[in-house]
Amino acid sequence: xxxxxxxxxxxxxxxxxxxxxxxxxxxxxxxxxxxxxGIVEGRDGRPLLxxxxxxxxxxxxxxxxxxxxxxxxxxxGTAQRPNEFRMSGIQNAHVVFGYSPPVPLRRRxxxxxxxxxxxxxxxxxxxxxxxxxxxxxxxxxxxxxHAQHLEAISILDPxxxxxxxxxPWTSGIINRTSALPYHKDASNVAGSMSAMVVLxxxxxxxxxxxxxxxxxxxxGNRSLNIFDxxxxxxxxTPLARERYTERFSIVFYxxxxxxxxxxxxxxxxxAQRRATELAENRGSR
Numbered sequence: 170x171x172x173x174x175x176x177x178x179x180x181x182x183x184x185x186x187x188x189x190x191x192x193x194x195x196x197x198x199x200x201x202x203x204x205x206x207g208i209v210e211g212r213d214g215r216p217l218l219x220x221x222x223x224x225x226x227x228x229x230x231x232x233x234x235x236x237x238x239x240x241x242x243x244x245x246g247t248a249q250r251p252n253e254f255r256m257s258g259i260q261n262a263h264v265v266f267g268y269s270p271p272v273p274l275r276r277r278x279x280x281x282x283x284x285x286x287x288x289x290x291x292x293x294x295x296x297x298x299x300x301x302x303x304x305x306x307x308x309x310x311x312x313x314x315h316a317q318h319l320e321a322i323s324i325l326d327p328x329x330x331x332x333x334x335x336x337p338w339t340s341g342i343i344n345r346t347s348a349l350p351y352h353k354d355a356s357n358v359a360g361s362m363s364a365m366v367v368l369x370x371x372x373x374x375x376x377x378x379x380x381x382x383x384x385x386x387x388x389g390n391r392s393l394n395i396f397d398x399x400x401x402x403x404x405x406t407p408l409a410r411e412r413y414t415e416r417f418s419i420v421f422y423x424x425x426x427x428x429x430x431x432x433x434x435x436x437x438x439x440a441q442r443r444a445t446e447l448a449e450n451r452g453s454r
Contacts, residue, residue: 171207175217175382180401183381187402190351190380195404199378201385205392208310209382216311218379218396220386223366227302230295231391235368237292239415243285244345261347266296267340268329270426279439280329280430283340300336300421303364307337307395314362314395321360322423329427338364338421346372346416351380351404358423363398366391369416373409388418398422 209218223231244262266285271278286293308315318337327334331341354363367388369375377386377394381401386394396403398420408416430436 171204173202173204173207173209173382173384175209175211177211177213177215180211180217180381184401187351187380190402190404192350192352193404194348194350195376195378195406197374197407199380199385199406201378201380201383203385203387205387205389209384216314218382218384218401219307219311219394221306221310221393222389223299223391223393224302224306227298228391230298231366231368234292234295234299235370235390235415235417237295238343238345238368238417239370241292243288261349262345263342263347265340265342266293267331267338267421268427269340270424270430272426279436279441280427280433281436296341296419297332297336299366299419300331300338300341300364303366303393303395303421304336306393307362307364311395317360318362321358324358325423325427326430326432328432329430330423331421336421337361337423339423339427341419341421344418344420346375346408346410346414347418348375348405348408351378351402353400353402354398354420354422356424356426357399358425358428359399361397361399361423362395363420363422365394365396365421366419367394367416368419369414371411371414372416374406375408375416376406377403378406379403388416 204220207220208216210216244264246260246263264285266283269277269281269283271280322337329339330336331338357363369390376388379401431439
């Protein structure tokens with residue numbers, strides 16, 4: 170395991186300037202330190218990013234999920250479902266799971282369970298097993314950052330956390346064999362960290378470049394990366410895909426839109442009231 174040290178002031182400055190790179194794509198081999206197992210920390214000793222692998226105890230879940238996702242046909246943001254792009258506007262094959270926050274622009278007036286989670290209980294169990302393993306690694310190898318993460322998400326009602334309130338994220342997204350442009354996960358709770366698991370078979374490329382930390386993560390099969398995706402710009406290097414090969418990035422995160430969400434039953438009634446009010450207002454006009 171390696172430890173890379175970065176100047177926190179320089180990281181902040183590069184992150185600020187990095188906005189100019191948004192929606193551009195990473196090169197095949199960005200100039201950066203390659204880190205496949207270790208921690209990036211600031212000179213103050215604060216951990217900023219972790220790279221590792223999933224524990225052996227969830228190896229079976231990872232392998233089964235890779236096979237299952239390879240045959241899954243319900244991807245959003247595709248030619249078959251072009252109107253279901255990510256809220257960020259990035260167009261790629263993906264699916265969200267866990268809990269969905271209110272999105273009035275899509276006429277979703279309350280927090281709810283994602284359709285994927287309701288329709289695929291077996292895959293949901295495997296995803297929560299991976300999330301549980303990520304949380305354990307997070308707490309064990311980045312205890313200070315983990316404690317700060319828990320403090321950051323304390324503004325959320327535990328009813329909207331994965332694993333029956335026992336896991337430190339509200340939701341997740343699975344991206345299918347996509348080289349995403351540089352972006353920030355702007356809707357995450359400030360100060361929280363995301364966990365990204367990559368499951369892949371025979372695909373070249375697809376590393377994760379984090380310019381502000383001057384690091385490139387190879388993202389091999391069953392790799393686990395934990396970092397602040399809201400603060401740090403990140404993008405995927407190009408993929409060289411052959412037939413019948415896949416790369417799935419599974420990202421667990423805590424969304425700030427759940428701040429103020431009521432208990433699930435109350436949230437349903439609140440959403441119904443809001444939808445009724447809007448319908449009556451439209452009718453009166």
